[in-house]
Amino acid sequence: MLLSPSGHGPILSFDFPLSRSAALARLAAFLPHAGEAYARHRNEERGQGQHHAVSRLSAALRRRLISEAEVADAVLRMHGGLAAKFIGELYWRTYWKGWLEQHPSIWEDWRAACDRWVEQGLPEGYSAAVEGRTGIDAFDAWARELRETGYLHNWARMQFASIWIFTLRLPWELGAAFTFRHFVDADPASNTLSWRWVAGLHTSGKAYLADAERTRVQTDGRFDPRGLAVTADVPRETCKAELGRIRTPTAPDPHLPSLLLLTPEDLSLETEATLKALDVRRVVACRAHCSGAADLAAVADGLQRGSTHWGVRALWVDDMEAVLAVAQDEGVAQIVTGYAPVGPVADSLAAYREGARIAEHRRAWDVEAWPYCGKGYFALAQHIPALLGSAALESLPA
Ligand SMILES: Cc1cc2nc3c(=O)[nH]c(=O)nc-3n(C[C@H](O)[C@H](O)[C@H](O)COP(=O)(O)OP(=O)(O)OC[C@H]3O[C@@H](n4cnc5c(N)ncnc54)[C@H](O)[C@@H]3O)c2cc1C
CATH class of the missing domain: 3.40.50.620 (HUPs)
Structure with a gap:
């Protein structure tokens, strides 16, 4: 129940490319904005239907209707080193995919935790949260936007997850299940691991705490959230993940029917x-x-x-x-x-x-990058210029 699809009813009439031609058209339209403008404006959250500072390519990238390599190539050709921020964000996707490949038990443990919640009954406050009835204006609006459109801006996703965990004190596993069920770009790695990152479970000692004043600024005064937690009480770890080897599949034989x-x-x-x-x-x-x-x-x-x-x-x-x-x-x-x-x-x-x-x-993109994804993101980031063969990226500060 928790992980079954939302049906994504309204999404097909919405704004997220779900064919290759639509994804290529979106990339072409977004390209001029992927350089300096992206670096400057990507964190501005302007509300439902107004996410023009970001590409909204995630639903297509998640399904590889368009590949990371195609997107990176086009963006670098137009902007060179000025695309460093966009390229860095694109590689967060790669990082999460590669990290989960090397810690697969996190996925199994998360699903098992969701099953346990269904068996024991959902905690108090869960329904108000998913229905957007908590009284925290920004959170409630994002819960509605997510249900209506299947999308939230990255910055809104971070605040939403943080308020869920630290203010509403709900289990991160249930929050991840709610977004996984509704995101049009729902991805086992990006979703599960981003929730864990916000909760302070990915990087030890580093949780993400939503802040009322920052929310007012980033949303251009649309929201004035009250009563947000001022300390991050990191949840108890239930998943034990050891670094494992990347699975080696049988490769296709090009000569066989x-x-x-x-x-x-x-x-x-x-x-x-x-x-x-x-x-x-x-x-x-x-x-x-x-x-x-x-x-x-x-x-x-x-x-x-x-x-x-x-x-x-x-x-x-x-x-x-x-x-x-x-x-x-x-x-x-x-x-x-x-x-x-x-x-x-x-x-x-x-x-x-x-x-x-x-x-x-297996795509060369994954084969080459995933070995650098077993630890922190910055261990991967330092290899990005070499992975892309881009001298332009090399000349920029990290
Ligand atoms: C709690 C939480 C849950 C998330 N769940 C998902 C998910 O299920 N699926 C998903 O694709 N992304 C997820 N993300 C990452 C990010 O929010 C989305 O990829 C991004 O908002 C998609 O919008 P966009 O295509 O306009 O991004 P842009 O800013 O235009 O970025 C271009 C591409 O880079 C990748 N990317 C950008 N930022 C991130 C990031 N922080 N992590 C991983 N990849 C990134 C995406 O593929 C994106 O399409 C989550 C983030 C958080 C904080």
Whole structure:
């Protein structure tokens, strides 16, 4: 119940690209704003429908309708080193993905904690929080905006999570479940780990405390939140995570007849050089891998492009059993899919990896960056200029 999709009803008429062409158009429109203007204005929170200082590409990046590499390349070409702030934020996504790959038990523990809350009953104050009835004006407005649009500005996400944890004293796990259920860009790594970061559980001794005066300034006086906590009482840690190895999947064999399985983890595989000429016999997608209307719309777009690129029929099926049945009918030797990082799709594929010859394509972006993501963000950040081969970024202060 806690983690089931919200349905994302209003989102499809809203403002978040859910096809590759819409994502490319958004990137083109946002490019002029991704340099100095982004660095200066990205933290200004102007309210529902007014988030023009940020790209609103997250729903597309999360599903790789457009890739991080494409976005970084375009932004660097237009702005060079002046895009450092935007590139740095883009790499926060990479950092969280790579970190969770190396600490997968955090994902399992979070889901188990949510199940426990459902069993024991939700805490007092939970309903008022998710319905936006706490009396804290900014928090209530953000709860409504999230439910109506599926999006919150990054700065609002930080205040929302902080007020949830330190002022309302609600469990961070339930807050993460609420946003995961409603975000159009809901991502197992960025969502879970950002909540933990705000709570003070990611970087020891460092919690994020929302501040009333800063909220008045950043929202241009729209809000005047009262009664915010003035100390951050860091919650008790329930997840024990050891640094582990990044999973090495079976790589696709480019010479084998293949079934291409598209999931919301990677929806532009036809743009990857090593897969362009793959011997694809059929493109398939699984409804069980989609959490709501936003996923369904994005995957439908991916299926259409895949079908056109490889010149084969596309097919929706219900679940992985049906995927295996199609693979057998087509007589293919492998099921090729985009790498599934820690999250619901990886959980679904796990049971089938052994027998079904599932081959996962890993993008160079992840292969190169993830090894630097096991510790703090700044351990990754110092490698960004080299990862992007950008001398322009190197000349700027961190
Ligand atoms: C509590 C909390 C929960 C979050 N949950 C999610 C989530 O489920 N999915 C998600 O994609 N992001 C999440 N974020 C990160 C961030 O808020 C969003 O990526 C960002 O607001 C998306 O808007 P944008 O595309 O306009 O970002 P822009 O500012 O235009 O940034 C460009 C891209 O960089 C990446 N990015 C930017 N900031 C961050 C960040 N702090 N962390 C990770 N990636 C970032 C995103 O892919 C984004 O699309 C969360 C942040 C917090 C504080």
